Amino acid sequence: AQTVTQSQPEMSVQEAETVTLSCTYDTSESNYYLFWYKQPPSRQMILVIRQEAYKQQNATENRFSVNFQKAAKSFSLKISDSQLGDTAMYFCAFITNTGANSKLTFGKGITLSVRP
Amino acid sequence: DAMVIQNPRYQVTQFGKPVTLSCSQTLNHNVMYWYQQKSSQAPKLLFHYYDKDFNNEADTPDNFQSRRPNTSFCFLDIRSPGLGDAAMYLCATSVERGARDEQYFGPGTRLTVT
Numbered sequence: 644a645q646t647v648t649q650s651q652p653e654m655s656v657q658e659a660e661t662v663t664l665s666c667t668y669d670t671s672e673s674n675y676y677l678f679w680y681k682q683p684p685s686r687q688m689i690l691v692i693r694q695e696a697y698k699q700q701n702a703t704e705n706r707f708s709v710n711f712q713k714a715a716k717s718f719s720l721k722i723s724d725s726q727l728g729d730t731a732m733y734f735c736a737f738i739t740n741t742g743a744n745s746k747l748t749f750g751k752g753i754t755l756s757v758r759p
Numbered sequence: 760d761a762m763v764i765q766n767p768r769y770q771v772t773q774f775g776k777p778v779t780l781s782c783s784q785t786l787n788h789n790v791m792y793w794y795q796q797k798s799s800q801a802p803k804l805l806f807h808y809y810d811k812d813f814n815n816e817a818d819t820p821d822n823f824q825s826r827r828p829n830t831s832f833c834f835l836d837i838r839s840p841g842l843g844d845a846a847m848y849l850c851a852t853s854v855e856r857g858a859r860d861e862q863y864f865g866p867g868t869r870l871t872v873t
Contacts, residue, residue: 676858687866688864689864734802738857738858746816749801749803750801751799751800752799752801
């Protein structure tokens, strides 16, 4: 079975500080992609960052970066210089590249609050 | 702007009364997905369309049906809503199935069953 675990239900960070959101996953597939999605209150879910499992280099998108540890099946998200607009629910997810059976598996999410 | 639109944003229905949720997209994507997201839980895929080809998840109840009359529109029909069907329903689209293509989500419809 494919699973994603986000063990922290809530986190809080001071504006301008750095925060790391944890995620572990389990799959027997070797070819897959990992994602962090952001879901702001009452707004649609958007993709924050993507990591291809066969790439060793950690993905970076502006203030967002990941720490991908393939052997440990760990995929954490670091948000630097936190902004009030980062307040949202964050979902870790992955998808295997198996054509018609390919689907996103999400974690339960973590609610991040950025304090002014 | 190209986007995924869901109507209505909030829907209240009575126990057992059929309800339809709507999703439309201006992205011209081949794939459209429906997810159910209950409070404090992960989104759960109900089914998806690849063009006109319907793909149901094995554990999706028969109470949930879907229609895709054309590329732009996809509907979620709940034939006899129960209290346990109260949730946020998310529509998403992607160019193709598979890991490479990002899924674009709509804002969701929050369904309340009274």
